[in-house]
Amino acid sequence: xxxxxxxxxxxxxxxxxxxxxxxxxxxxxxxxxxxxxxxxxxxxxxxxxxxxxxxxxxxxxxxxxxxxxxxxxxxxxxxxxxxxxxxxxxxxxxxxxxxxxxxxxxxxxxxxxxxxxxxxxxxxxxxxxxxx
Amino acid sequence: xxxxxxxxxxxxxxxxxxxxxxxxxxxxxxxxxxxxxxxxxxxxxxxxxxxxxxxxxxxxxxxxxxxxxxxxxxxxxxxxxxxxxxxxxxxxxxxxxxxxxxxxxxxxxxxxxxxxxxxxxxxxxxxxxxxxxxxxxxxxxxxxxxxxxxxxxxxxxxxxxxxxxxxxxxxxxxxxxxxxxxxxxxxxxxxxxxxxxxxxxxxxxxxxxxxxxxxxxxxxxxxxxxxxxxxxxxxxxxxxxxx
Ligand SMILES: Nc1ncnc2c1ncn2[C@@H]1O[C@H](COP(=O)(O)OP(=O)(O)O)[C@@H](O)[C@H]1O
Ligand SMILES: [Mg+2]
Ligand SMILES: [Zn+2]
Numbered sequence: 001x002x003x004x005x006x007x008x009x010x011x012x013x014x015x016x017x018x019x020x021x022x023x024x025x026x027x028x029x030x031x032x033x034x035x036x037x038x039x040x041x042x043x044x045x046x047x048x049x050x051x052x053x054x055x056x057x058x059x060x061x062x063x064x065x066x067x068x069x070x071x072x073x074x075x076x077x078x079x080x081x082x083x084x085x086x087x088x089x090x091x092x093x094x095x096x097x098x099x100x101x102x103x104x105x106x107x108x109x110x111x112x113x114x115x116x117x118x119x120x121x122x123x124x125x126x127x128x129x130x131x132x
Numbered sequence: 133x134x135x136x137x138x139x140x141x142x143x144x145x146x147x148x149x150x151x152x153x154x155x156x157x158x159x160x161x162x163x164x165x166x167x168x169x170x171x172x173x174x175x176x177x178x179x180x181x182x183x184x185x186x187x188x189x190x191x192x193x194x195x196x197x198x199x200x201x202x203x204x205x206x207x208x209x210x211x212x213x214x215x216x217x218x219x220x221x222x223x224x225x226x227x228x229x230x231x232x233x234x235x236x237x238x239x240x241x242x243x244x245x246x247x248x249x250x251x252x253x254x255x256x257x258x259x260x261x262x263x264x265x266x267x268x269x270x271x272x273x274x275x276x277x278x279x280x281x282x283x284x285x286x287x288x289x290x291x292x293x294x295x296x297x298x299x300x301x302x303x304x305x306x307x308x309x310x311x312x313x314x315x316x317x318x319x320x321x322x323x324x325x326x327x328x329x330x331x332x333x334x335x336x337x338x339x340x341x342x343x344x345x346x347x348x349x350x351x352x353x354x355x356x357x358x359x360x361x362x363x364x365x366x367x368x369x370x371x372x373x374x375x
Contacts, residue, residue: 002211002212002251004210004211005142005210005211005212005250005251005253006138006139006250008142008145008210009138009139009140009141009142009250010138012138012141012142012145013136013138013140013141014138016141017136032135074237092230096228096229096230099212099228099247099251100225100228100244100247100248100251101243101247102234102236102240102241102243102244102247103225103228103229103234105234105235105236105240106228106229106230106232106233106234116233116235117235117237119237120240124243125137125139125243125247126138127135127136127137127138128135128136128138129133129135129136130133
């Protein structure tokens with residue numbers, strides 16, 4: 001149910017942006033959704049629509065761009081996709097990462113050197129790209 | 133347009149039903165920030181205040197030991213509801229790490245802090261006590277950047293070595309015009325007054341001192357023993373200072 005907490009942030013922020021741009025109605029909201037947070041898009045979309053009711057966002061089309069996540073080892077330089085290591089995690093570990101993506105450092109290590117010291121180069125969480 | 137983080141706009145709202153937010157900080161490690169945070173929460177609760185306790189020492193969370201709770205999980209409800217332990221609403225990174233090391237750098241500390249504030253839905257509170265990590269890095273700076281009504285409680289011990297760093301934190305906060313409730317001298321040894329004098333010269337209240345207790349850790353995890361311990365009696369004086 002993290003989706004609701006994030007959706008609230010999206011709606012709040014989109015309203016702020018729309019206001020700054022003097023939009024009377026929002027037609028489109030462009031979102032980038034990183035893989036690591038494992039957002040359930042159906043729940044997220046439902047939450048966004050519910051929370052947009054009676055606002056200028058109400059009829060907006062919400063476009064989601066999913067983007068894959070990549071990790072880069074700070075020790076040996078190896079780069080890999082989150083997807084490769086994600087499948088080895090159990091449900092509890094996946095859930096922890098869903099809530100706090102940085103806990104990925106607890107459950108995943110560099111496939112090459114075994115270090116937990118790596119960087120999330122792409123695909124962490126949810127961002128607003130634009131409000132039109 | 134630059135990518136915008138939607139979480140930032142929600143943080144103030146998440147905290148709107150909290151009357152006072154008190155980070156317990158020092159700059160220095162090992163001086164008793166966590167101990168003071170925990171006792172403070174407990175004793176405020178004993179006075180029938182609604183109290184939340186947040187462990188932000190992400191590399192070394194410890195309040196769960198004091199509260200004897202690491203295996204619950206916050207309830208999911210449009211986010212996460214803190215775990216209620218003896219009527220204190222508690223949140224810690226420990227619930228997501230299975231007590232394993234969580235190593236991370238720079239921006240990731242910031243993201244963790246933002247995520248915790250985004251997902252945590254506090255019940256209405258009189259006090260949110262925040263146990264701070266040592267140092268003056270991301271957690272301190274982001275907290276100050278994101279929340280504008282903090283009242284810092286400073287903890288030190290009786291040594292010049294600790295005070296050397298504590299003084300830097302105090303000066304930093306003062307320069308940023310961030311309210312400081314005052315300072316607590318913990319594990320007081322000897323009868324020298326230099327910490328008190330330092331407070332006078334820095335212009336911040338010296339709230340009081342806490343003695344050194346040999347067998348303090350024996351009480352941890354046992355609610356009744358903690359409440360009736362001699363250290364509680366001493367710390368309740370301190371609690372009277374601001375509640
Ligand atoms: N007044 C005290 N008397 C005896 N031991 C104390 C006292 N205050 C703290 N301690 C002990 O000192 C250690 C460090 O305290 P802690 O609260 O973890 O410090 P910090 O959070 O500042 O790193 C702990 O083992 C704690 O039990
Ligand atoms: Mg501590
Ligand atoms: Zn590596």
